[in-house]
Amino acid sequence: MSIKVFIDGAAGTTGLQIRERLAHAPRFEVVQLRDEDRKSPPARAQAMNTSDFTILCLPDDAAREAVSLADEHVRIIDASSAHRTSPGWVYGLPELSAQQEEDIRQARRVSNPGCYPTGAILLLRPLVDAGLLPSSHQASVFAVSGYSGAGAGMIREYEGAHAAGEDIAPLRGYALSLKHKHQPEMRDYAGLTCTPHFMPVLGDYAQGILLYIPLHASMLSDNAGAKDLHAALAQHYANSEYVSVQPPFESGTTAYLRPDSLNGTNKVNLYVLADADGSRFTLAAVYDNLGKGASGAALQNLMIMAGA
The missing domain is CATH 3.30.360.10 (Dihydrodipicolinate Reductase; domain 2)
Known part of the structure; x- marks a missing residue:
């Protein structure tokens, strides 16, 4: 069974690169919205909540808004700076310490480093x-x-x-x-x-x-x-x-x-x-x-x- 990944902000520089790299990873299926739905909160919420992972490639305020659309079970990687020092988010730098990679493995909310x-x-x-x-x-x-x-x-x-x-x-x-x-x-x-x-x-x-x-x-x-x-x-x-x-x-x-x-x-x-x-x-x-x-x-x- 494929792993579904929704990239919110897939048209930006980071989102495009992630999508391109995932195209060569057969285990992953990228969930894509129609162009007219990319800014639709209901469409984005449905894509998040029916995917295994969501990667946010958005400006900070938009990333915060996106998190509010997601159910608690959704596993999110936020590439913005919105949550890097926020409680409840794991910092996504696996090399930080001996424990960090395991913390990331278990996390539901991970903030990508700047x-x-x-x-x-x-x-x-x-x-x-x-x-x-x-x-x-x-x-x-x-x-x-x-x-x-x-x-x-x-x-x-x-x-x-x-x-x-x-x-x-x-x-x-x-x-x-x-x-x-x-x-x-x-x-x-x-x-x-x-x-x-x-x-x-x-x-x-x-x-x-x-x-x-x-x-x-x-x-x-x-x-x-x-x-x-x-x-x-x-x-x-x-x-x-x-x-x-x-x-x-x-x-x-x-x-x-x-x-x-x-x-x-x-x-x-x-x-x-x-x-x-x-x-x-x-x-x-x-x-x-x-x-x-x-x-x-x-x-x-x-x-x-x-x-x-």
Whole structure:
């Protein structure tokens, strides 16, 4: 018997990618609405309540409204940011802890991680759990994402400018008020008590994230160094299918980190970068904002919940 999946918001970027990937998964049947019914609450409610799983690919307010249409038995994966820190929802980052995958497997309500928080939490949480970073650490996070991370409107803006031969800035920093909806999520699931300082930037390329977190030796516990940071991350992700801790770069080598190097995958590469005297470090993550940062993460959670 096939597993029925309803994607509410299937016409958006994330929804389209999920539907495309499920087309190659024979155990799953995607429940589709007629175009004229896509915004009909009764039609959407019927699709949700007769499916095994519903994936919400909607703006936050619309996602909250959609949940109100679902019966209690419906198992929901919400790809919006509406429920990421809400009581009763399981955070959909299986690599968060040893227990997280089992919590997702049993859950009826799972909230997909945000694209930026995915990298920040994967880097910070193991170090907090290992006692190398205190929970009171005031983290700084800098990240560059492809413009697809800002949604369909931004995709149209960039691709329209490209098609018209118009000039568009190669980088655009935003959230200049230093407030961003991803910050509470980063704080809570990284195990921190202080809200991180977060500076996001959009690049003039389609997809892929490069995320940096700077550290100084004085921030670490017990005179820890790069080897300790690397070992803690490597131990935490030793059995992970998708998260890999990369070897240190050899001193004097010329190397680059490309934000698009893992596009089209659900993989994340983590790095510990260090200066020669061991006083300064940078944690880095590279991954696809539309893969592990969106549709790939939703599918990973779906496979766990469905036992597939």
